[in-house]
Amino acid sequence: MKKIIGCFTLILALLLTGCSRGLFNEDAKITVYTRDTTSGTRDGFMNGIGFSEAAKQDDLLVSGFLIKDNTAILNAMTIDEYGIGYISLSSLTDNVKGLKLNGVIPSEANVLNDTYDLKRPFMWMIRAEDDYPSEAVELLVQAFVAFLNTTDAGDIINNAGAIALPSSTTWDSIKNDYPITAEDNHLITVRFGGSDSIQKVAQALTQAFSAKAGNFIAEHDHTGSGDGWKRTNGDSKDQAEGKDVGFSSRNFTSAELANVNATQTGQLAWDAIVTIVHNDNPIENITTQILKNIYSGAYTLWSDLPETD
Amino acid sequence: MSRINTTLRSKKILIDQFAHQGLKTLALLSASFIFLIGSVILVKGLTPFLTDNDGLGRVGLIPFLTGNVWLIGPTFQSSLYSVGFLIITTLYIVFLSLLISFPVGVLTALFIAKIAPKKLAECFRSVVEILASIPSIIYGLFGAGFILKIVYQMSQLVGVQSKGGNSVLSTVIILALMTIPTITTVSEVAIRSVDQRLIEGSLALGASFTQTNFKVVLTAAKSGIFTAAILGVGRALGEATAVSLVAGGRRSGLSFDLLDTTATLTTTMLEGMKESQGLDYNIRFSVGMVLLVVILITNFLLNLIKRKVGKIHVK
Numbered sequence: 305m306k307k308i309i310g311c312f313t314l315i316l317a318l319l320l321t322g323c324s325r326g327l328f329n330e331d332a333k334i335t336v337y338t339r340d341t342t343s344g345t346r347d348g349f350m351n352g353i354g355f356s357e358a359a360k361q362d363d364l365l366v367s368g369f370l371i372k373d374n375t376a377i378l379n380a381m382t383i384d385e386y387g388i389g390y391i392s393l394s395s396l397t398d399n400v401k402g403l404k405l406n407g408v409i410p411s412e413a414n415v416l417n418d419t420y421d422l423k424r425p426f427m428w429m430i431r432a433e434d435d436y437p438s439e440a441v442e443l444l445v446q447a448f449v450a451f452l453n454t455t456d457a458g459d460i461i462n463n464a465g466a467i468a469l470p471s472s473t474t475w476d477s478i479k480n481d482y483p484i485t486a487e488d489n490h491l492i493t494v495r496f497g498g499s500d501s502i503q504k505v506a507q508a509l510t511q512a513f514s515a516k517a518g519n520f521i522a523e524h525d526h527t528g529s530g531d532g533w534k535r536t537n538g539d540s541k542d543q544a545e546g547k548d549v550g551f552s553s554r555n556f557t558s559a560e561l562a563n564v565n566a567t568q569t570g571q572l573a574w575d576a577i578v579t580i581v582h583n584d585n586p587i588e589n590i591t592t593q594i595l596k597n598i599y600s601g602a603y604t605l606w607s608d609l610p611e612t613d
Numbered sequence: 614m615s616r617i618n619t620t621l622r623s624k625k626i627l628i629d630q631f632a633h634q635g636l637k638t639l640a641l642l643s644a645s646f647i648f649l650i651g652s653v654i655l656v657k658g659l660t661p662f663l664t665d666n667d668g669l670g671r672v673g674l675i676p677f678l679t680g681n682v683w684l685i686g687p688t689f690q691s692s693l694y695s696v697g698f699l700i701i702t703t704l705y706i707v708f709l710s711l712l713i714s715f716p717v718g719v720l721t722a723l724f725i726a727k728i729a730p731k732k733l734a735e736c737f738r739s740v741v742e743i744l745a746s747i748p749s750i751i752y753g754l755f756g757a758g759f760i761l762k763i764v765y766q767m768s769q770l771v772g773v774q775s776k777g778g779n780s781v782l783s784t785v786i787i788l789a790l791m792t793i794p795t796i797t798t799v800s801e802v803a804i805r806s807v808d809q810r811l812i813e814g815s816l817a818l819g820a821s822f823t824q825t826n827f828k829v830v831l832t833a834a835k836s837g838i839f840t841a842a843i844l845g846v847g848r849a850l851g852e853a854t855a856v857s858l859v860a861g862g863r864r865s866g867l868s869f870d871l872l873d874t875t876a877t878l879t880t881t882m883l884e885g886m887k888e889s890q891g892l893d894y895n896i897r898f899s900v901g902m903v904l905l906v907v908i909l910i911t912n913f914l915l916n917l918i919k920r921k922v923g924k925i926h927v928k
């Protein structure tokens with residue numbers, strides 16, 4: 305019995321010393337955390353670090369990586385001193401260290417002034433004038449696009465995890481310009497589609513806006529950024545899957561913009577991703593190239609990383 | 614007088630018949646859900662093997678059941694799924710967790726049923742019942758917030774760098790914690806219902822209380838104890854939420870290393886489910902089918918063993 309008690313005290317003592325912060329061991333292996341292949345954040349991250357092949361493919365990543373969701377990666381970085389992961393910028397807390405990317409601090413301000421690189425724009429696109437199922441739909445879509453630039457929409461966008469563009473207009477101050485929103489629209493359906501990464505934000509926006517605009521029905525069918533243009537102004541716009549508003553989580557290409565007026569498209573938000581490590585990790589700054597080398601397995605130890613400061 | 618009696622009696626019979634039919638309908642309704650659930654899983658789960666999955670190609674049944682990589686190629690563009698290594702790790706993890714939870718659970722039950730004073734037993738019994746009713750996500754949060762940290766620091770002490778504690782070991786600990794209350798409650802009932810005459814006989818023959826408890830009581834209750842183990846295995850096999858928070862989401866390669874990351878059939882089904890579509894969505898139903906088959910086979914085997922070992926009659 306004495307021996308057992310002795311053993312327990314020893315383990316407890318060891319645990320307590322283990323809890324006190326030890327020195328960071330440069331020669332430790334890097335533990336790589338990632339989201340799963342269906343995640344929009346993973347898509348944004350992999351594209352951002354120039355490793356787009358790995359956005360949807362697990363077998364290209366360094367062997368022994370861990371799959372976790374946003375909160376679990378955040379939680380893991382409070383435990384694992386040698387881990388590295390990425391989360392959406394809006395969920396960053398002080399419990400972990402958010403790394404500078406190419407020398408730029410990850411902050412909302414640096415996203416909005418376009419200096420922080422690991423981000424992607426959330427874009428919208430609407431159909432051409434007079435190319436809607438009905439006039440009411442066209443008026444509602446115009447009202448929705450105006451709504452996107454208000455502080456009301458900004459709050460919803462920020463709550464849904466993205467970063468809204470700065471605005472000082474409120475919906476109440478412009479709603480009289482859109483008389484359609486005062487009518488009863490509960491029989492009218494407006495079709496939304498395009499990027500699936502934006503689906504959560506878009507649904508939150510239409511849910512709030514429908515209540516402000518006569519309870520129209522918002523039909524969401526998000527199939528990917530490519531369909532943002534294709535189904536509003538491209539080949540399939542007049543088919544059954546055609547959309548009234550399309551979203552894209554990248555800039556529209558010049559080919560897509562060829563037949564589109566400047567008033568038909570715009571940006572509603574930024575989606576920014578931040579690389580995080582444990583607070584004990586001495587590293588402060590990282591580059592996209594180093595990140596790619598870590599995620600592809602070229603660097604497996606923390607000591608493999610070149611100096612970047 | 615007799616006329617009133619007859620109407621009363623016929624009224625009684627009517628009520629009886631009415632209640633009988635009503636209960637029968639309800640029973641049929643609840644029983645029919647198994648067919649409903651079974652057929653939905655079957656139809657969705659068989660789709661990947663029977664159709665060409667919108668041009669991605671048919672999933673081969675044999676490679677699916679034997680492969681060592683969850684998915685070769687990009688998600689939504691490849692049909693090379695397989696769960697072979699997941700079946701084995703799932704069984705491995707459940708076996709290890711049972712190795713902890715079974716002795717602990719049964720011995721706790723023995724203490725509560727036979728050794729503890731009445732008041733203490735009552736107290737322990739309610740604690741175990743509360744434990745049994747704690748939702749799995751709570752166990753998962755406990756695991757993510759506490760077990761991971763402990764396992765990470767323990768492995769550091771022995772000089773191994775574990776991956777944030779996400780490992781077979783953490784998974785096994787969580788599953789053991791979850792199944793102990795199940796095993797305790799069920800085997801406690803079995804131990805309590807051991808025929809008192811058997812125990813008295815043993816004591817009368819000069820055996821000590823400890824000898825009686827271990828050699829007579831546990832042996833007599835083994836059929837019930839085995840049922841407890843079967844229920845525990847069932848809970849461990851089907852657990853997804855808690856496990857996915859501590860397993861680490863391994864996507865390829867069979868590994869029996871206690872401190873390496875792992876995955877089970879259920880966690881693989883769960884991860885990314887919300888954002889999935891097409892084949893990547895349907896394949897999860899196929900994994901569900903595999904899981905159901907694994908559960909059926911394990912239950913069948915365990916019941917077979919139970920029949921072999923549990924000969925002594927327990928009331």
